[in-house]
Amino acid sequence: MEVKYLKKFRQIVEKMKKGKEGYLFIAPSFIIFMIFTLFPIVKSLIISLFEYDLSSYKWIGINNYLVLIEDKVFLKALINSFLFALFNVPLTIILSLFISITIHPKKEASKSFYRAAFYLPVVSSIVTITLIWKWIYHPIFGILNFIIENIGFNRINWLGDYDFAFPALVIVLLTISIGQPILLYVASLGSIPKTYYEVGRIEGVNRLQEYRYITWPLLKPTTLYILVMTTIASFQTFAIVQLMTGGGPFYTTSTIVYQLYTTAFDFVKLGLASAMGIILTLIIVLISVFQFKFLSTDIEY
Amino acid sequence: MKKLISKTFILLVIITLTLTMFSACGNSIGKETPVKDSADNQTEKNDYTKESSELDEKNEVADLVLWTYPFFIPEGKKHGDFEKEIIKEFQKDYPNVKVNIETIAWDGGPEKVNVAIATKSAPDILIDAYMRIMEYGMKGHLVSFNDVMTEEDKNDIYPKVLEQCTFDGKIYQYPWTSAAVVMAVNKELFKKADAEDLLPLDRPNREWTIEEFEKALDAVSKLDGVYGLTCYAGNEMGDASIRMFIQNFGADVVNSDYTKVLINDDSGYKGMEWLVNAYKKGWIIKGAESLTSSDIFDIWFQGKAAITFLGSSWMPDRIESMKKEGTVSKDFEVVFVNMPHAEGVSTKVEGQTSGVCVFDNDDNQKALISKKLSIFMAKNYHDEGNLLLGRAPVRKSSAVKYENAELRWLSGTIQNLADTGALAPGYSEIRKKWFPEFQAALTGFKTPKEALDSFAKEAQKVLDEHNNK
Numbered sequence: 001m002e003v004k005y006l007k008k009f010r011q012i013v014e015k016m017k018k019g020k021e022g023y024l025f026i027a028p029s030f031i032i033f034m035i036f037t038l039f040p041i042v043k044s045l046i047i048s049l050f051e052y053d054l055s056s057y058k059w060i061g062i063n064n065y066l067v068l069i070e071d072k073v074f075l076k077a078l079i080n081s082f083l084f085a086l087f088n089v090p091l092t093i094i095l096s097l098f099i100s101i102t103i104h105p106k107k108e109a110s111k112s113f114y115r116a117a118f119y120l121p122v123v124s125s126i127v128t129i130t131l132i133w134k135w136i137y138h139p140i141f142g143i144l145n146f147i148i149e150n151i152g153f154n155r156i157n158w159l160g161d162y163d164f165a166f167p168a169l170v171i172v173l174l175t176i177s178i179g180q181p182i183l184l185y186v187a188s189l190g191s192i193p194k195t196y197y198e199v200g201r202i203e204g205v206n207r208l209q210e211y212r213y214i215t216w217p218l219l220k221p222t223t224l225y226i227l228v229m230t231t232i233a234s235f236q237t238f239a240i241v242q243l244m245t246g247g248g249p250f251y252t253t254s255t256i257v258y259q260l261y262t263t264a265f266d267f268v269k270l271g272l273a274s275a276m277g278i279i280l281t282l283i284i285v286l287i288s289v290f291q292f293k294f295l296s297t298d299i300e301y
Numbered sequence: 302m303k304k305l306i307s308k309t310f311i312l313l314v315i316i317t318l319t320l321t322m323f324s325a326c327g328n329s330i331g332k333e334t335p336v337k338d339s340a341d342n343q344t345e346k347n348d349y350t351k352e353s354s355e356l357d358e359k360n361e362v363a364d365l366v367l368w369t370y371p372f373f374i375p376e377g378k379k380h381g382d383f384e385k386e387i388i389k390e391f392q393k394d395y396p397n398v399k400v401n402i403e404t405i406a407w408d409g410g411p412e413k414v415n416v417a418i419a420t421k422s423a424p425d426i427l428i429d430a431y432m433r434i435m436e437y438g439m440k441g442h443l444v445s446f447n448d449v450m451t452e453e454d455k456n457d458i459y460p461k462v463l464e465q466c467t468f469d470g471k472i473y474q475y476p477w478t479s480a481a482v483v484m485a486v487n488k489e490l491f492k493k494a495d496a497e498d499l500l501p502l503d504r505p506n507r508e509w510t511i512e513e514f515e516k517a518l519d520a521v522s523k524l525d526g527v528y529g530l531t532c533y534a535g536n537e538m539g540d541a542s543i544r545m546f547i548q549n550f551g552a553d554v555v556n557s558d559y560t561k562v563l564i565n566d567d568s569g570y571k572g573m574e575w576l577v578n579a580y581k582k583g584w585i586i587k588g589a590e591s592l593t594s595s596d597i598f599d600i601w602f603q604g605k606a607a608i609t610f611l612g613s614s615w616m617p618d619r620i621e622s623m624k625k626e627g628t629v630s631k632d633f634e635v636v637f638v639n640m641p642h643a644e645g646v647s648t649k650v651e652g653q654t655s656g657v658c659v660f661d662n663d664d665n666q667k668a669l670i671s672k673k674l675s676i677f678m679a680k681n682y683h684d685e686g687n688l689l690l691g692r693a694p695v696r697k698s699s700a701v702k703y704e705n706a707e708l709r710w711l712s713g714t715i716q717n718l719a720d721t722g723a724l725a726p727g728y729s730e731i732r733k734k735w736f737p738e739f740q741a742a743l744t745g746f747k748t749p750k751e752a753l754d755s756f757a758k759e760a761q762k763v764l765d766e767h768n769n770k
Contacts, residue, residue: 054418055440139588140600160535160591162744246536249590249740265412267730270419 041281048274064275074276077247077254080166081280084255085234085287087170092177092230093223099178100185101211115183122179130243133172134159137244159245165252172240177233181226188222189215224295228288235284256280362397363670368405368414369428372478372655373689380404383689384428384678391677398670411729418442423660425671428678431465431474432723434658438473439726444661444668445471449676461718462695465654468724475672476656477679478692481714482542483650485612488634490527490604496520500638507638507710508648511550511575514641518584521607530579531597531609532589534739537732539594541721542610543739545651547572549642554722555760560768565750565757568643573749577742590743602629612637614691614712617705637707639714649719654695726767734759 016023048065051058068074103114121129136144137158145155158168196214205213238257241247247254247262256276264273373383381404388400403424405413411433417423423442427434437443450472455463458476466474491497499517501509509517518529533539544554544564551568555561563569579585586592586606594611601609602623616635623629639648657675659668679686684701687694693712694701703709725731734756742752 053440054415054442138596139591140586140605155587157588157591160588160740160744162746165591245591246593246736248535248737249744250737250746262733265415266733267727268415268419 041278044274044277044281047271048278050271051269052271052274053268060271064272065279067272068275068279073251073254074256074259076251077256077259078279080252080254081235081237081256081283083166084170084173084237085231088173088177088234089227089230091170091174092181093226095174096178096181096185096226097219097223100182100189101215103182104186104189111186115186118182119179121176126176126239127243129176130172130240133175133240134244137168160249162249162252165245165249169237169240169244169253172244173234173237176240177230181230184222184226185219188219192218220295224291227295228291231287231291232284235280235287360397361395361666361670363399363667365398365400365426365667365671365674366424367400367402367426367428367674368424369402370407370410371404372428373686375689383686387678387682388674390681391674395670395673398674400674418660421662423662425660425662425667426675427658427660428477428655429658430653430655431476432653432728434474434656435465435468435724436729437658437660438471439468439724442660443473444659444672445473446475446659446672446676447472449669449672450475454680457696457698459695459697459716461652461716462654465718465724466656474654474656474658475675475679476654476695477683478656478687478690479652479654479695479715480613480690480692481650481652481711481718482545482610483612483637483639483711483714485601485609485616486636486638487601487604487607488636489630489632490521490524490607491517494521494524494527494607500636502636502638506648509638509641511641511643515584518579518608522584524607526605528586528606529584529608530586531592531601531606532576532580532585532743533592533594533597533610534590534736534743535593535596537736539611540732540735540739541651541723542594543576544735545649545719545721546576546610546640548649548719548721549640549646550575551643551646553720555720555725555764557720559722559725559764562757562761562764564760565753568646569753570750571643573742573753577749580743590740602633604630604633608638614693614708617707618691635707637711648717650714650717651721652693652715652718653723655692656695725764726770727763730763731760734763 049059049061051060051063099114099118103111106114136142139145139155139157139160142158144158149155156164158164192215196218197210200210200214235255236257237255238261241253241255241258242261245253247258257280260273260276260280263269263276367384367388369381369384371380374380375383381402384402388402391400392398414423414427414429414433414437418437427437434443438445447470455472458466459479462476462479463472466472466476486500488497488500491500496517499513499520501507501513521527522529532543534543547564547569548554550572552566552572553563556563576585580589586597586600592600597606597609597611600606602620612635620629620633620635624631624633639650642648657679659671659675661668680696683694683696684699686692687699687701691703691705691708693715695715701712703712722728722731738747738752738756738759741747741755742749747755
């Protein structure tokens with residue numbers, strides 16, 4: 001038995017020796033991945049099985065997960081995270097595609113201007129962006145209330161009203177989310193050979209059919225990438241919640257990551273926070289697998 | 302090849318898992334590591350040998366790390382400069398003690414300290430407010446000052462202040478400054494409303510009843526575009542002031558041994574109902590449910606509200622500078638008053654002390670020098686520190702006398718501090734439960750009674766959890 005394993009081990013070593021250049025090339029990113037991604041995930045998984053504060057460890061098995069299942073605030077945050085993804089992802093794709101198609105035919109100079117303008121929120125500090133939005137939404141001094149009051153409507157407490165707080169945050173999230181997709185879509189649109197459209201025109205297709213049968217299918221790989229990345233980012237919504245609403249009013253805008261942050265760093269319940277992190281990881285992995293499995297079947301042209 | 306890669310990956314994962322288990326939990330996996338018993342450990346830890354305490358100061362060698370929030374900012378200087386100057390003086394007696402100062406931000410600072418404690422990289426000394434310091438002390442992360450404080454020293458500190466620094470007989474915070482948090486009034490607006498005489502300024506304690514307060518709010522709210530009172534429920538900052546308003550109806554937040562939440566009694570309900578009704582009547586500024594404690598100052602400075610919570614000693618100076626900049630009305634005049642109280646209830650004042658604490662980093666010698674430096678800072682520079690902040694002295698022997706009548710009155714209120722419950726175990730978690738419930742009450746999602754009951758229930762849960770640890 002021992003000899004069998006030894007033999008197998010030797011075979012593995014031999015094979016690794018043969019492909020050593022390849023392994024050397026992937027080594028830096030693999031090491032970084034191990035240290036900064038895999039290691040924290042594994043460690044979180046372990047910590048999630050402990051009652052762990054700053055001064056003690058206590059093995060409690062899956063108790064942290066059981067606590068979370070019964071925690072109404074966490075469940076509310078979980079639903080909110082799904083809702084953020086549900087609204088933000090399609091809106092991001094639709095809006096960024098629309099903007100990209102609109103700016104793509106323009107001259108290079110104006111195309112660059114629009115790309116830069118829409119990409120600005122991506123490279124700007126999220127703190128700055130949220131502070132500006134906070135002022136826009138301010139119930140007393142906010143420009144939005146100033147405008148709607150001047151056109152004859154009542155002031156709205158955008159971040160304090162149950163009906164408006166969540167949509168208000170989705171809008172902010174959207175402004176941050178669309179920059180990168182626009183850049184990707186414009187680049188992808190530029191890489192579609194013009195001959196396809198020429199053939200289409202010879203065949204007599206109209207503009208709508210061009211988008212339906214040429215542009216959209218050829219943009220599918222980009223769309224899949226945007227879909228996965230925006231879904232992940234939506235589930236990780238934190239800064240705008242922390243800076244604009246603190247999860248309020250009455251947990252209406254609270255998200256898993258916001259709950260995770262307060263549980264870990266305010267309440268110092270690291271075991272419980274790790275359990276939240278593991279649940280979030282599982283959700284993101286499952287959704288990403290689903291997206292890849294069902295949306296990446298016909299992307300080859 | 303695919304098989305080989307997946308096998309290698311599994312092997313690496315197993316190795317990582319194993320290493321992680323060892324590194325994460327050491328030998329404590331599977332058994333509970335007892336929380337440091339502050340009382341027992343302290344006796345042992347603070348039993349500094351005669352030899353060490355009698356060491357020649359010149360020969361004491363230490364590399365200390367001091368973290369401070371941006372409390373002291375002398376005019377024309379940077380954060381940390383004030384502390385650096387004090388340390389230079391200290392180093393005249395202790396030339397071999399090096400101190401590395403780091404200023405941490407208010408926003409995110411507490412989290413940074415928590416992470417430092419968790420990763421065993423806490424500073425030696427921290428300058429902070431008492432509620433956080435005492436929480437570190439209760440959890441066994443600090444050394445106490447009991448062994449280095451003389452009776453004379455203790456007697457020189459106001460008893461209410463010393464109470465905020467003490468838990469289970471251990472003094473974890475060496476107090477430096479204190480600040481009463483009362484109500485600040487824009488007197489200019491009351492003059493405009495011809496309602497100046499409704500303010501309790503001619504009374505020595507500036508106390509007033511709820512009925513008198515209502516009359517004042519009603520009168521000043523009649524001014525165009527002016528609300529009577531600011532309020533906030535956007536986050537947990539400044540939450541103790543709102544609860545202190547309710548406490549002035551006769552309620553207590555918790556009992557004296559921090560085992561039971563008491564705020565949801567009849568007087569507590571009355572207080573909460575009053576706030577919600579005042580909001581409905583338009584006395585309290587619209588949008589309070591999403592405003593934070595920092596938002597309300599802008600509203601108040603701009604004359605959109607006449608009275609604000611969180612009136613504190615920094616205001617008179619700030620208003621004078623803002624007048625020079627032209628960002629507030631040139632006639633803006635700030636006066637401080639106590640919170641109104643219900644009939645038969647004596648006025649309760651919210652206040653907090655700030656000071657210095659020393660972390661238990663398993664080095665008795667370092668802890669002793671850290672304590673000496675802490676006392677050197679907070680005692681020898683007590684008056685300078687307070688004058689810099691416009692705060693109230695914590696020592697009876699202080700020579701601080703403010704020229705500004707408002708600051709003089711404010712510094713006198715520090716002797717009447719009421720318990721905000723800030724020393725209750727799990728207080729930082731309890732306060733996070735407050736603002737969602739207050740939001741629910743202000744928006745009508747819950748009745749005031751339901752919201753207060755819900756807060757009390759959640760707070761009790763936290764209290765029980767921490768008390769049973």
